[in-house]
């Protein structure tokens with residue numbers, strides 16, 4: 001790439017953060033939506049627009065690998081509002097997870113039946129059209145599989161549409177048994193068994209990087225027994241939801257399906273790694289050579305059952321939250337994803353809340369809005385992780401794991417100019433006026449966070465900023481988001497040593 005004498009945009013005066021370190025004084029030049037040069041004056045081009053980042057940190061745009069717009073209402077409706085909530089906190093690439101019934105299929109089925117579950121080849125073109133028309137941020141897709149027919153099409157999804165990640169909702173393999181979640185209402189209506197899991201892992205393994213199988217690990221068949229006992233004991237408090245799904249129910253799935261991943265050679269992504277027992281299983285699998293990656297999210301890093309809500313996997317207790325941070329800092333956990341979801345209409349807090357946990361509507365809102373505030377305030381500013389590690393787990397690692405690196409998740413020449421400016425000293429006591437979610441509320445209203453993203457740049461365009469003289473962030477409302485296809489054979493997973501990567505590079509692609 002030749003750098004013109006005058007570029008579109010230049011960001012000066014900030015401290016540039018990558019996993020390799022923090023570099024004061026570096027300038028970033030942007031041309032045609034990509035990073036054209038990184039360097040120090042006087043060796044940098046002039047620019048038509050200059051952003052002064054003095055006193056701020058300059059990070060890659062966040063790659064949030066898990067969100068569920070369209071889970072309970074039509075995809076277009078959810079994406080067009082919720083993607084602005086994502087943009088406002090620094091997310092520039094959004095990993096949307098959805099079953100085939102929740103990607104714009106019409107008519108929208110509020111309660112899904114087995115016959116509504118389609119091969120993704122019948123809905124993907126419509127979903128891409130919606131993303132390109134309404135999304136505030138770039139979007140990559142992870143298909144939530146339920147049928148053998150879908151599993152058989154995994155190579156087609158990768159080759160034709162660049163979808164290389166899939167997901168299994170292992171807690172909800174039998175939707176007819178879900179009493180307290182309602183998978184049918186969340187778009188899952190078919191159900192599956194270990195045969196489908198095996199087939200999907202086998203097909204994924206055959207593709208090679210960056211193909212990966214994600215899984216929600218939580219054994220609800222065991223949870224059913226605990227649930228019955230808790231109800232019989234008269235428990236209705238929020239902690240009962242945590243006790244219903246104990247730590248071993250999460251670890252049990254990691255061990256069982258980790259074994260299947262080993263047998264099939266399939267890379268595995270543990271969607272919500274939230275217990276010490278889970279971390280033991282992950283480390284054992286890695287020791288056996290299984291490629292296993294793990295994610296946690298802002299909800300589990302911040303909220304306890306008592307000050308939280310009903311979500312899946314459940315929130316863990318205070319003493320365990322420190323262990324999740326330790327696992328994130330030490331590398332047991334690789335990535336952080338928001339797991340953002342908005343309930344069915346009306347999603348207002350008063351409509352969702354009940355002091356009885358069994359009657360409370362599942363899935364509190366505005367989790368993506370907590371992503372960078374929790375990482376900056378609870379993580380970086382409280383000394384639990386470094387800013388460099390935050391960039392690794394929120395930007396670089398998810399981009400690598402999902403095959404987007406270094407187009408996304410990186411501040412490198414040639415990368416998309418997705419950039420976030422962060423003010424580590426900015427204190428925000430969260431109020432409704434700070435939100436862009438259509439639900440209109442956040443579980444963290446009244447909570448004070450120190451450290452906040454103050455500007456989000458998507459491919460060279462400022463899409464959100466918090467001006468110094470404003471009491472709230474401002475978004476442009478111009479939807480510039482694009483669908484992000486991924487390419488087989490072009491990307492590596494992280495955490496591989498160089499020898500393994502170079503060995504594989506000399507082997508012809510399958």
Ligand SMILES: [Zn+2]
Pocket residue numbers: 066216271272312339
């Ligand atoms: Zn999830």
